[in-house]
Amino acid sequence: xxxxxxxxxxxxxxxxxxxxxxxxxxxxxxxxxxxxxxxxxxxxxxxxxxxxxxxxxxxxxxxxxxxxxxxxxxxxxxxxxxxxxxxxxxxxxxxxxxxxxxxxxxxxxxxxxxxxxxxxxxxxxxxxxxxxxxxxxxxxxxxxxxxxxxxxxxxxxxxxxxxxxxxxxxxxxxxxxxxxxxxxxxxxxxxxxxxxxxxxxxxxxxxxxxxxxxxxxxxxxxxxxxxxxxxxxxxxxxxxxxxxxxxxxxxxxxxxxxxxxxxxxxxxxxxxxxxxxxxxxxxxxxxxxxxxxxxxxxxxxxxxxxxxxxxxxxxxxxxxxxxxxxxxxxxxxxxxxxxxxxxxxxxxxxxxxxxxxxxxxxxxxxxx
Numbered sequence: 001x002x003x004x005x006x007x008x009x010x011x012x013x014x015x016x017x018x019x020x021x022x023x024x025x026x027x028x029x030x031x032x033x034x035x036x037x038x039x040x041x042x043x044x045x046x047x048x049x050x051x052x053x054x055x056x057x058x059x060x061x062x063x064x065x066x067x068x069x070x071x072x073x074x075x076x077x078x079x080x081x082x083x084x085x086x087x088x089x090x091x092x093x094x095x096x097x098x099x100x101x102x103x104x105x106x107x108x109x110x111x112x113x114x115x116x117x118x119x120x121x122x123x124x125x126x127x128x129x130x131x132x133x134x135x136x137x138x139x140x141x142x143x144x145x146x147x148x149x150x151x152x153x154x155x156x157x158x159x160x161x162x163x164x165x166x167x168x169x170x171x172x173x174x175x176x177x178x179x180x181x182x183x184x185x186x187x188x189x190x191x192x193x194x195x196x197x198x199x200x201x202x203x204x205x206x207x208x209x210x211x212x213x214x215x216x217x218x219x220x221x222x223x224x225x226x227x228x229x230x231x232x233x234x235x236x237x238x239x240x241x242x243x244x245x246x247x248x249x250x251x252x253x254x255x256x257x258x259x260x261x262x263x264x265x266x267x268x269x270x271x272x273x274x275x276x277x278x279x280x281x282x283x284x285x286x287x288x289x290x291x292x293x294x295x296x297x298x299x300x301x302x303x304x305x306x307x308x309x310x311x312x313x314x315x316x317x318x319x320x321x322x323x324x325x326x327x328x329x330x331x332x333x334x335x336x337x338x339x340x341x342x343x344x345x346x347x348x349x350x351x352x353x354x355x356x357x358x359x360x361x362x363x364x365x366x367x368x
Contacts, residue, residue: 002340003141003303004028007130009118010147011035013096014308014325016103017055018144021333023107024059031107032130034117034147045069045093045208045223049323052094054330061102068092069207069215071193079198081188081273091193095209099322118147121156121304128303143304144332146325149249149292151310157301164249164292164313169201169367170235171291171316172226172264174283178207181222185278189222196273200229200367203276224279225316226268227291227367235290249292253285261286291315291364295357299350300342307332312353315360324356 006022008015011033022029046052048065056062070092076085104112117133127139145153149164178186188194195204205224209215230238240246241255268280280286294313299306307328314320328349335345 002336005140006030006142006144006336007032007128007138007140008144008146009121009130009153010145010151010308010310011112011114012146012148013100013103013322014329015144015146016100016107017326017329018146018307018332019111020059020103020106021329022336023111025333025337027336029111031112032116032118032132033112033114035114045206046096046099046322047091047319048094049320051323051326051330052099055326058330059103059106064094064098064102066092067098067209067213067215068094069209069220070191071206072191074193074195075188077188077194077196077273077275079196079271079273081275083188089193093206093208095213095215096322097211098209098213101213118152121145121153123156123301123303141303142336145304145306145310146308148309149294149313151306153304154296154306154310156304157306158296158298161297164294166232166235167291167293167315167361167364167367168231169227169229169291169364170238171289172228172280172286173289174222174224174280174286175208176222176224176279176282177210178220178222179218181282182278185222185275185282188275189279194275196276198271201271202227202367203272205276205279222279222282224276224283226272226280228267229367230290238288239290250289251287253287256286256288293357293361295354296350299346299353305332305342305345307349311349312357314353314356315364317363318356318360320356320359324353327352 006027006029008019008031011031015031019029019031072090074087075083078084119133120131121143122129128143130138145151193206203226207220208223210219242257268277292313296311299311308325331345331348
């Protein structure tokens, strides 16, 4: 039976994709996002796969496919900073912020509720119940978990089974306004997709749009990502924030303890080429994400469905996180419009999710 009232838990890009498609299809849909201050400004660049282009065409946003920063070539550096390989493969990084803001604007304000964290989901024969941190409860015909790697909806679908597994490494990241990038880094790294590989580690970087989506010279940002191995006890220390709380997956800008940042910068001085060292040093508030694998044994249970990273967590090497969410959103919409049979959705998307997770594992073999 087709659902009438749908609640989506999680208001990042995946949740917005699903909400936009379902709202346009005539469903009564509301998104609940735990963040109080919104998600804009948190994204960098993304490589658009075919599912993302299909989503842009679906809503008449083809022009967004051209709002990005072009890296004219790929270069590979050695530790001394010499370019040891060049590939003439131009690539455009779309703006995550522009994508998020554009889809957020498609959804009426009353359909997107922020600052109201969900703590659990239950269901019975008549409805699904969404439980909020303030003690309130809302009911729906269908609940969609689009709440990412730390999903609270996941348990209602898969039960007490194991969650995401740490793979042995993490990424340090920085987003530096291009005017603050030292000349030694700007000269070698700007307008290129740059890489440097080391035993058990590698760093990459590229220019992305500014937080307002601008691609004009002087208003862009340099995005660097440094993959590093950490033993579990080392990770415990790195992910303990400035308040002494051990966070499960990541630390946002400004939340990493100063001594941990200092140790990372000292390692950058010792290990990285001069241009990358300068780019790392230029970021005043580096942040960190531990890397995990997860493949849900099932994506649906009764009146509850999972999508995006709530269902399958793939390593960032795949560059397919947003594409995976777009594919899930399309399949959910199609199943619900057809007859409301969620089995149709799971049959289509579970094999795709497992394949993407496995692909990320292969790409990360030299790091984990």
